[in-house]
Amino acid sequence: MKVLIADDDRVAATVLAQTLRQWEFDVTVTSDGVEAFEQLRSAAATPTLAILDWMMPRLEGAEVCRRIRRELPLAHMYLMLLTSLEGRDRIVAGLEAGADDYLVKPFDPGELRARVNVGVRVLTLQERLAERVNELEEALANVKQLRGLLPICSYCKRIRADDQYWIQVESYIAERSDAQFSHGICPPCASELERDIERRRTKPSGG
Numbered sequence: 001m002k003v004l005i006a007d008d009d010r011v012a013a014t015v016l017a018q019t020l021r022q023w024e025f026d027v028t029v030t031s032d033g034v035e036a037f038e039q040l041r042s043a044a045a046t047p048t049l050a051i052l053d054w055m056m057p058r059l060e061g062a063e064v065c066r067r068i069r070r071e072l073p074l075a076h077m078y079l080m081l082l083t084s085l086e087g088r089d090r091i092v093a094g095l096e097a098g099a100d101d102y103l104v105k106p107f108d109p110g111e112l113r114a115r116v117n118v119g120v121r122v123l124t125l126q127e128r129l130a131e132r133v134n135e136l137e138e139a140l141a142n143v144k145q146l147r148g149l150l151p152i153c154s155y156c157k158r159i160r161a162d163d164q165y166w167i168q169v170e171s172y173i174a175e176r177s178d179a180q181f182s183h184g185i186c187p188p189c190a191s192e193l194e195r196d197i198e199r200r201r202t203k204p205s206g207g
Contacts, residue, residue, distance in 0.1 A: 001120055002046055005029045006036035006061065007053035007082060012105065016051065016082075019109060020116070025049075033059025040068055040077060047076040047123040049116065051103070054083040054094070062097040069098035076126045078119035082107070 003025045007013040010031070017027045030036050033056040040050060052061035065079045081094040084105040094102055100122070101115050150172075151160040158166040170181045185193065 001123065002026045002028070002043065002048045003116075004036060004039055004043075004048060004050040004052075006031070006033065006039075006050065006056060006064070008032060008056050009053065012053075012082075016107075016112075019112065023113065023116075025116075032057040033061065033064050036061075037064050037067055040064070040075075041072065044072050044075040044077075047127050049078045049080070049119045049123065051080045051082055052099075054081055054085070054090075062094050062099070065094070065098035076123055076130070078123050080115065080119065 003020050005013050005016050005020070005027060007016070007029075008031045013029050013031070017029050020027050028039060030039055033052075036050070036052060036056070037059060040048065050064075052064050054061045061081050061083075065081065068075065068077060068079065078101075079099045081099045081102045082105060083090060083094070083102060091102055100119065103112060103115060152158070152169070153160075153166065156166075157169055159169050159172040160166050161172060173179055174181065
């Protein structure tokens with residue numbers, strides 16, 4: 001999974017990147033908020049976990065979150081804010097800006113891994129849900145339904161199609177749905193057929 005690290009502190013960014021690479025993540029590092037936003041926008045179609053420092057040149061981490069949620073509301077991104085200022089007001093402000101989680105510097109590797117794993121699970125579930133939605137949309141697009149009044153002959157049971165030609169009912173349905181027909185004889189018709197055969201067999205021959 002792709003991880004974007006945005007931090008103008010090169011030492012902190014390097015340590016964080018090395019740690020995540022050891023856990024086999026595909027890591028990209030940037031040093032300011034504008035570049036981080038552009039990286040995320042270009043990766044909108046890919047599930048991405050981003051760890052954004054709060055205090056960065058040109059654009060703060062919280063503002064990056066806010067813009068991502070406003071401009072890319074359907075993007076599969078898990079956004080974590082990295083801050084050295086621990087406090088309820090700061091945490092609430094970050095979450096309200098669109099962050100999914102936060103991490104306080106200096107971070108504990110165990111806590112980092114636990115929070116990153118939460119992000120991975122969330123992104124994985126989002127991706128599976130999106131795939132399922134696409135499957136359902138494709139299925140609905142392929143569904144054909146018959147509606148309205150169908151002119152049908154009282155004698156031969158043919159249906160008048162849109163082109164005004166009369167066609168067999170099975171042909172009409174097959175063209176407008178995914179139904180397939182297997183022919184057989186229902187019990188009432190079978191009984192009537194047997195009686196008809198019996199009548200023909202016992203009918204005196206003319207002469």
